[in-house]
Amino acid sequence: MSYTTLTITHEDHVATVTLNRPDVRNAFNETSISEIKQAFSELGEDAALRAIVLAANGPAFCAGADLNWMKKMAGYTHAENHADALQLAEMLRAIYLCPKPVVAKVQGDCYAGGMGLVAACDIIVAVDEAQFCLSEVKLGLIPATISPYVIKAMGENAARRYFLTAERFGAREALRIGFAHEVVAADALDAKVAEIVKTLVNNSPHAVQQAKTLVREVSGQAVSDALLADTAERIAQIRASDQGREGVASFLEKRKPAWLN
Template sequence: MDYQTLSISIADKLATVTLNRPDVRNAFNEQTINELTVAFNELGRDDVVRAIVLAANGPAFCAGADLNWMKKMAGYTHAENNADAMQLAQMLRAIYLCPKPVVAKVQGDCYAGGMGLVAACDIAVAVEEANFCLSEAKLGLIPATISPYVIKAMGENAARRYFLTAERFSAREAHRIGFVHETVGADALDAKVNEIVKALLTNSPNAVKEAKVLVREVVNQPVSDALLADTALRIAQIRASEQGREGVQSFLEKRKPNWLN
């Protein structure tokens, strides 16, 4: 695909997807949504890629929806609005369900739909100077499409406050409520993201993929007989897998596993 709103690079098993509309603070429109959906679907299928970083060019990470796109939506019919919202929902799901681990590299302010992008990632690192805001209520809207991911990331209590008040909050607060995993100075952002990526690439690609699924499917489940059986089956299957056997054998033989060669 000839990407117009993103730049994508692949090197050393890492793909970097960069929002590239700095003139509008990386606000997204229908083209950006389509390009992100295609990019994450394709990278998820690419055997060369073992991890993905979602980054942005310019001072802001993402300001949410593009104003010109919002103006167009004001004239949409109900059916057109619904179809448009579904495109955004499918884009967020493509990031969330991507079989490769995704790290959000938040180098600046992150508002509204931009918070949905970050929440759909597996790991989020933000600079200490970044601000966050779920600003939809100020415009008479609600953060509906991004809510499944944002509520998972920050929790119900924090979501209840920030969905309702549309207050701007700091990276420190985003870290306190669990929305981002770490905050660092701007000069340390690259190093911290690289450290996390290195950890991801050291691990078994299959184990990382299955661990991502495990968290998603076990969270909030009651500790029932069915859950015990499910988790026992998962570990039994991965023990018998090629990488499971290789990992244990390489540990016993005190050598690197073959996925590091």
């Protein structure tokens, strides 16, 4: 598929999906929402890929919703608004459920729905000059469709503050509250993302996929007999898997595992 709002590149088992509407600060509209969803759905099924980087062109990472799109939405009926919101929700879910680990490379400001894009990723690296803002209440709106991911990323306590105040906050605050995993100077961003991606690529692709699923499905569960049985079954299955057997064998034999050859 050809894309008009994104660029996609491949190198050494890694795909980079780049938001490419710098003239509007990479704000999204119907087209970009559809393309992002399609891109992550397709890349998630690519057996050759071991990691995906979500990046952006221009000074801003993503300003949220495109103004022209917002003007159009102002005339929508309730049913049209509901259908439109579901498209955004499905796009975010495509990133969140993508079988490949996704690293957000935040090179600039990230507002409103852009924070949902970032929060749906697995690892978030931001430049120290980036500003973040959940600005919806300033417009009489709420960050509803992005809330499942943003609350998971920053926690309920921080979400209470920033959902309600619409304050801007910096990358260091994003790091403090757990929204970002790494904050670096602009000239160190490429190297830090490359370092993280290298660790992902070097690990067992199957184990990385299963570990991502493990976090998602175990988080928040009570430590019950059912959970103990579930996690025991997961480790039993992966021990018996081809990559599980190969990983242990290569460790004991002091050689590289087959997936690195």
